Amino acid sequence: xxxxxPRVEEKAARVGLxxxxxxxVGVLVFIIFFIMRRGxxxxxxxxLTANPADMGKTGGIFSTIVGTVALTVLxxxxxxxxxxxxxxxxxxxxxxxxxxxVIRFGAECLAGIPxxxxxxxxxxxxxxxxxxxxxxxxGGLTLAFMLLPTIIRTSEEAIKSVPASYRSVSFSLGSTKxxxxxxxxxxxxxxxxxxxxxxxIGRSIGETAATIFTAGSxxxxxxxxxxxxxxxxxxxxxxxxxxxxxxxxYGTAAILIIAILGINLLTYxxxxxxxxxxx
Amino acid sequence: xxxIAIEVRGFSQYFGEVRKIRALDLDIPRNEILxxxxxxxxxxxxxxxxxxxxxxxxxxxxxxxxxTIDGLDIYGPDVDVVELRRRLGMVFATPVPLPRxxxxxxxxxxxxxxxxxxxxxxxxxxxxxxxxGLWEEVQDRLQTSGLKLSGGQQxxxxxxxxxxxxxxxxxxDEPTSGLDxxxxxxxxxTLRRLKAEYTIILVTNNTKQAARVADRTAFFLNGxxxxxxxxxxxxxxxxxxxxxxxxxxxxx
Amino acid sequence: xxxxxxxxxxxxxxRNDRLVRLALLVVAFSAVSVLLVITVFIVGxxxxxxxxxxxxxxxxxxxWYPSEKLFGLWPMIVGSLAVTAGALVIGVPLxxxxxxxxxxFSSKRVRGFIKPIVELLAGIPxxxxxxxxxxxxxxxxxxxxxGPGLSVLAASVILGIMILPTIISxxxxxxxxxxxxxxxxxxALGATRWQTVKxxxxxxxxxxxxxxxxxxxxxxxxxxxxxxxxxxxxxxxPRSLLAPVRTLTSNIAxxxxxxxxxxxxALFATGVVLFVIIMVLNTIANATSAKRRKQP
Numbered sequence: 038x039x040x041x042x043p044r045v046e047e048k049a050a051r052v053g054l055x056x057x058x059x060x061x062v063g064v065l066v067f068i069i070f071f072i073m074r075r076g077x078x079x080x081x082x083x084x085l086t087a088n089p090a091d092m093g094k095t096g097g098i099f100s101t102i103v104g105t106v107a108l109t110v111l112x113x114x115x116x117x118x119x120x121x122x123x124x125x126x127x128x129x130x131x132x133x134x135x136x137x138x139v140i141r142f143g144a145e146c147l148a149g150i151p152x153x154x155x156x157x158x159x160x161x162x163x164x165x166x167x168x169x170x171x172x173x174x175x176g177g178l179t180l181a182f183m184l185l186p187t188i189i190r191t192s193e194e195a196i197k198s199v200p201a202s203y204r205s206v207s208f209s210l211g212s213t214k215x216x217x218x219x220x221x222x223x224x225x226x227x228x229x230x231x232x233x234x235x236x237x238i239g240r241s242i243g244e245t246a247a248t249i250f251t252a253g254s255x256x257x258x259x260x261x262x263x264x265x266x267x268x269x270x271x272x273x274x275x276x277x278x279x280x281x282x283x284x285x286x287y288g289t290a291a292i293l294i295i296a297i298l299g300i301n302l303l304t305y306x307x308x309x310x311x312x313x314x315x316x
Numbered sequence: 317x318x319x320i321a322i323e324v325r326g327f328s329q330y331f332g333e334v335r336k337i338r339a340l341d342l343d344i345p346r347n348e349i350l351x352x353x354x355x356x357x358x359x360x361x362x363x364x365x366x367x368x369x370x371x372x373x374x375x376x377x378x379x380x381x382x383x384t385i386d387g388l389d390i391y392g393p394d395v396d397v398v399e400l401r402r403r404l405g406m407v408f409a410t411p412v413p414l415p416r417x418x419x420x421x422x423x424x425x426x427x428x429x430x431x432x433x434x435x436x437x438x439x440x441x442x443x444x445x446x447x448x449g450l451w452e453e454v455q456d457r458l459q460t461s462g463l464k465l466s467g468g469q470q471x472x473x474x475x476x477x478x479x480x481x482x483x484x485x486x487x488x489d490e491p492t493s494g495l496d497x498x499x500x501x502x503x504x505x506t507l508r509r510l511k512a513e514y515t516i517i518l519v520t521n522n523t524k525q526a527a528r529v530a531d532r533t534a535f536f537l538n539g540x541x542x543x544x545x546x547x548x549x550x551x552x553x554x555x556x557x558x559x560x561x562x563x564x565x566x567x568x
Numbered sequence: 569x570x571x572x573x574x575x576x577x578x579x580x581x582x583r584n585d586r587l588v589r590l591a592l593l594v595v596a597f598s599a600v601s602v603l604l605v606i607t608v609f610i611v612g613x614x615x616x617x618x619x620x621x622x623x624x625x626x627x628x629x630x631x632w633y634p635s636e637k638l639f640g641l642w643p644m645i646v647g648s649l650a651v652t653a654g655a656l657v658i659g660v661p662l663x664x665x666x667x668x669x670x671x672x673f674s675s676k677r678v679r680g681f682i683k684p685i686v687e688l689l690a691g692i693p694x695x696x697x698x699x700x701x702x703x704x705x706x707x708x709x710x711x712x713x714x715g716p717g718l719s720v721l722a723a724s725v726i727l728g729i730m731i732l733p734t735i736i737s738x739x740x741x742x743x744x745x746x747x748x749x750x751x752x753x754x755x756a757l758g759a760t761r762w763q764t765v766k767x768x769x770x771x772x773x774x775x776x777x778x779x780x781x782x783x784x785x786x787x788x789x790x791x792x793x794x795x796x797x798x799x800x801x802x803x804x805x806p807r808s809l810l811a812p813v814r815t816l817t818s819n820i821a822x823x824x825x826x827x828x829x830x831x832x833x834a835l836f837a838t839g840v841v842l843f844v845i846i847m848v849l850n851t852i853a854n855a856t857s858a859k860r861r862k863q864p
Contacts, residue, residue, distance in 0.1 A: 043760050050762035054673065057665035061736075062682060064729055065689045068700055122595035130589050132375050143600030149783075149850040150606065150843070151790025153817045157839050158606045160824070161613060182602045189599060202412040206474075209370060210428050210481055211402025215588045220424070225415055236691075243693030246792040246821060274695045274793060277702070290696050297691040301684065 069294060076291025079284050085292075089256050093272065094282045098289055100258040104173070104266030107259060108252060109241045111177025112184055117234050119181075120188030124230075127189075128196045129218055148186035155183050156250035164251055171265040176252030183247060184237040191236070195229025196222060228311035232304045239300040243293065245270045269293055321346040321485070321515050322367070326381035329359075329366050331374060336362040338539045339381070349507060349516040351530025351547065353523050355568045359539040360519040361409075364487045367517070368404040369397050385485075402428065405478030409490040411470035413462030418445075418454050421462045421473055425480030440480055448476035449506040468492075468499020475506065486516045493521060504529050523563055527551050535559045610843055614836035626837065632803040634823065634831040641838060643805045647720075647813040648789055648845075650806055651799065654724020655731055655788040660781055662728070663735030667777075668765055670736070671743040690733035698797030701726040706798055715810030718800030723813065726794050731784035738783065742776025743769055775856045782853040786846055792817040816842045 087097030123140065131137045159179030169175045199222050207217040223230075245268070253265035254275060267275075269289055276286040322344035329337040337359045344350050352360045365371045367383065369390060383390050390400055414421050422441045431437060441458070445451040450472040454465070462473055471491055478486065488507075492500040507516055507529055520526055526533050527547060534544035535556070543556045554560050562568055618626050621639055629640020666686065670679055701722055710717030746769050754764040770777070800812020801822060814822075820835050820842075827835055 043763055047760040047762045050765075051673065054665045054669050057662050058669040058682070061662050061666050061689075061732055062685055065685055065692075068692065068696070069688075071700065071704075072696065119595055119598045122592055123599055126589075126592040126596035130592055136593075140596050140600055143597075143603045145854065146847065146850060147599055147603045147606075149786050149790075149846050151792065151817060151846065153790070153792040153820050154606070154610060154839055154843060157820060157824070157836065158609055161609055161836075162605070182606075185599055185602065200412075202408065202410065203414060205370065205408065206412050206414065206477075208373065209368060209401055209404075209406040209408075210425050210478060211398050211400075212428055213398050214585050216428075221414065239691050243691065243695075245693065245695050246817075250821075250824060270693045270695050273693075273699070277695070277699050278797065286699070290699065293693055293696065297693075298688065301688055301691060305684070 072287060072290045072294055075284075076287035076289075076294075079288030080291060084288055088258060089272070092281055093256065093276050093285060095285075098269060098272060098285075098292070100256060101267050101269045101272040101289070102292075104252070104259055105242060105268040105270075107173050107266065108176045108180060108248065108268060109238055111173060111262075112180035112241050113234060113238060115178065115181035116184040116188055116237065120185050120233075121192045121230060123185075123189045124192035124196055125218060125223075128193055129214070129222065144186045144189045147182070148190070152183065152244060152246040155179050156247040158182075159247060159251035170263065171251065171253030171255070172263045173252055173259055173266050174262045176248050176266070176268075177262075179247050179251045180241050180244060183244070184241060187237050187240065188233055191233025192226070192230045195226040195233065198229065199225045228307050232307055235300055235304050235307070239297050242268070242296055242300075243270055244268075245274055249274075269296075319346055320344065321386060323384040324381070325384075327366065327383055328380040329362055329371060330376075330378050330380075331371075332376040336539050337366065340541050342534065342541055342544060344515065344517065345532070346515050347511060347513075348531040349511055349518055349529055351526030351533040352517065352519045352536060353521075353526050353533060353562070354536035354542075355562065356521070357538075358536040360536050361489050362539075363536070364406065364489050364517065364519055367485075367487060368401045368406055370401070370406070372397065402481045403483050404485045404487055405481060405483035407471065407474050407478065407486070407488045407491050409493055411467060411474050413465070413470050413473055416462060417459045418462050418465070418473060419458040422476050422480050425477045428481050444476040444479040445473075447479050447506075447510065448472045449502055449509075450476055466499070468495045468502060471495060471499065471503060472506065475503070484514060486510065486514050488516070488518045490519055490521055492525065500525070523551075535562065537562070607843070610836060610839050613833065614838075614840035617830060617833040618837045618840065621834075627841070630805060632819075634827070634834065637830065639830075639834040639837075641816075641819075641841060643803050644814050644816045644819045644838065645841070646805050647799070648815040648817070648842075650720050650813060651723045651727060651795065651815055652785055652788045654720060654809075655727035656781065656785065658725055658728025659731045659735055659784055659788075663732045663780075663784070664739055664777065666732070666736045667739035667743060670740050672761060672765055672769070686733050686736050689729075690737075694730065694791060694793045695797070697726055697730055698794035701794065701798035709810070713810055715808075716800060716812055718798055718812050719810045720799070720806050720813045721809045723795050723799040723815075724809075726798055727788045727791055730791060730794060731787050734787055735780045735784045738780030739773070739777050742773035742780070745776065746772045779853045779856045782849055782856065786849040786853070789815075789842070789845055789849070790817060792821050796821055816845075 084097040085102065086099050088100045089098060090096035123144070127137055127140060156179065159175055163169045163175035163178055164171055203221050203225060204217055207221045212220065248268050249271050252268065254267045254271055255265035256267060259266040269292060273286055273289040273293065276282055276289065320343045324340050324342040327337060327340040328335060340363070352363065354360055362371065366379065371377045379391065388395065414424060416424070419441055422444050423437050426437055426440045431440060442451060445454065450469060453469060462470065465473060492503055504525065507518065510516060518526070518530060530547045532545060533547045533550045535542045535550065537558060543550065543554055543559045550559065551563060554563065626639055626641055627645065628642050629638070630642045631638045631640045632643060666682070670682055674682065705725055706717035706722050709715070709719060709722055750768050750772055751764055754768045759767070795815050796818045799814065799818060801814045801818055802812040803814050806813040816838055819838050823831065824835055
């Protein structure tokens with residue numbers, strides 16, 4: 038077979054690579070436009086503030102918004118302190134010995150576990166054995182465990198990127214370890230840590246498999262931690278799969294995508310603003 | 317009040333199996349500037365970090381011998397290391413302003429010393445910036461970020477910062493190595509002024525700087541103290557041939 | 569100056585430091601404890617039936633009829649493998665191309681445009697992907713290739729798209745970690761950019777790229793919602809790309825809500841199998857990453 042000359046190969050490669058890249062980009066753009074085109078018209082103040090009626094065929098999605106927010110807040114409130122604390126310990130208080138390795142191994146394994154297994158686990162432990170039932174409590178706890186590894190990883194990276202010289206300066210001024218961590222390291226790492234938390238929020242919003250088996254899928258407005266509730270993604274899934282209402286499904290999907298877009302924008306904003314402020 | 321402030325006896329510093337400082341004996345008098353010169357990797361910076369026990373933060377570090385500061389064995393069992401580090405302020409080779417405003421950089425040090433209250437902080441920030449020779453240049457922009465200053469200004473900021481914790485000693489590790497001549501001169505002037513109130517130990521790669529600023533000079537080579545004495549003597553008639561060779565540039 | 573003995577304040581500070589350290593240690597073990605608890609539960613609930621039923625029949629039996637107490641998992645194992653392999657066929661070329669273009673062939677402006685898009689791709693919920701599959705891909709397959717549309721092919725395409733962000737971001741990291749001197753040396757020898765990529769950068773970044781692929785595999789194996797929506801969910805070994813298929817994850821999700829007794833245990837056992845596969849993949853990925861870190 039005659040070998041292509043390097044120039045031809047280069048051209049062919051470039052064309053091929055760019056084509057594939059554009060396909061990738063194109064897919065995303067297509068998805069967003071497709072959903073938005075059909076979903077945006079459905080969005081209105083009413084849609085957002087009214088509760089679903091008639092199994093979701095009519096009405097809005099307010100109770101699902103509340104459910105989503107409740108679950109996410111509970112999950113973050115649990116996962117963020119645990120995650121950031123773990124990251125602080127791993128970077129500031131250990132040398133990399135066996136203890137570190139065990140903890141890190143635990144976090145990385147946790148990161149790889151599929152959401153359905155979390156759902157299974159949450160169902161057996163929280164819903165059944167602990168008798169919380171299908172509830173925001175069960176869902177929030179399960180989600181918290183799912184988000185934990187991500188928060189650990191991003192916080193660790195943020196803390197590691199604080200220059201070592203900052204710590205030297207703090208110590209040489211006569212600070213204790215804890216003072217150094219709280220007065221110098223954490224404030225400097227804060228944008229990175231917050232970004233990680235915000236991204237986790239995005240992930241928990243889109244999570245379906247874990248929530249459907251722990252928080253259930255009740256349509257009415259949740260009244261307490263023990264109420265069952267439906268998140269927006271679960272609502273979307275049910276609407277779409279059961280064919281209950283296509284327009285409402287598109288509307289819900291549009292809200293989901295807007296939320297994700299908003300979250301990504303927020304992280305860029307945070308990082309850029311803080312980088313500008315301090316360098 | 318004069319006399320010997322720091323006594324070093326038979327001090328060695330190890331990091332794991334590597335010995336960075338060997339059997340050091342040195343007396344450092346009060347209210348003087350001691351210059352430490354020597355080629356790279358001769359243990360000069362390690363010695364500074366041994367004085368404020370910053371070396372303890374490195375894994376696998378250990379020492380032999382003793383260092384006594386104002387009569388206190390700094391490696392003794394009852395020593396409060398945090399307090400010790402406050403008493404020996406350190407300025408590093410690369411200026412490291414914290415990512416905050418100029419005011420907050422100096423105030424950081426002040427707060428470490430336990431100071432609270434806006435008026436007190438204002439006063440001490442001004443006082444330290446004046447002592448550090450930076451007040452005039454920054455007095456009307458105290459809220460701007462410390463990172464926006466020039467290299468020389470940043471270094472003087474670092475100096476002001478440690479003054480805020482009320483140290484008794486100032487340790488400087490090649491403080492002007494990356495700076496332009498004017499900034500260097502300003503810092504050297506500041507050190508001369510500070511000598512009256514503090515005991516200063518200056519590690520420098522620039523022998524001429526030691527000649528300009530130091531009252532006494534010590535020459536380190538491969539982790540050992542080769543010679544120490546009044547600067548004039550070291551530079552004109554050193555006792556050890558190696559000192560002479562280094563100063564003449566025969567190696568380095 | 570009087571010798572400075574340890575003041576009461578210093579003592580307190582040091583004690584606080586030790587307390588803080590202990591508290592953080594406890595917190596840090598939270599991740600490990602959670603992992604342990606999950607493992608214990610899933611394995612605890614799932615393994616008894618595996619051995620009661622017979623491990624071999626469970627894993628290789630091709631009949632899954634819970635109502636008749638038949639729990640053969642083989643169709644689902646094949647299903648997961650097929651769909652994952654398909655996802656890799658789609659996702660790896662697309663993902664690697666994107667990664668190479670991002671690091672080697674695009675200007676800063678273009679990069680600033682593509683990178684956020686990839687990150688956005690990562691954030692879209694899996695149910696939305698599944699939905700797009702049902703609305704657009706499945707009818708397309710049905711009309712163009714025949715069959716029910718809900719198929720291995722559909723699931724592979726959707727999963728392939730979903731693992732793109734994983735493959736892209738880790739591969740980009742690996743490519744960027746190659747020292748600039750490798751590139752410069754190659755160009756200086758007269759190689760074209762593509763030749764540099766093919767003969768220098770790829771081999772250098774190989775472990776990282778492999779790790780990204782393995783992690784992508786893990787993601788594909790673990791995906792549930794999207795596969796339920798487009799794969800057809802027939803519990804039989806798929807005979808072709810166009811046949812419907814059920815994965816291990818779908819198996820659990822579809823029947824969990826109404827399963828009781830032994831049926832439920834069998835679903836947990838499915839979870840155990842899934843768990844093992846993921847653990848193996850993760851360990852391999854970590855090992856290849858570690859090798860990458862050790863590389864010069």
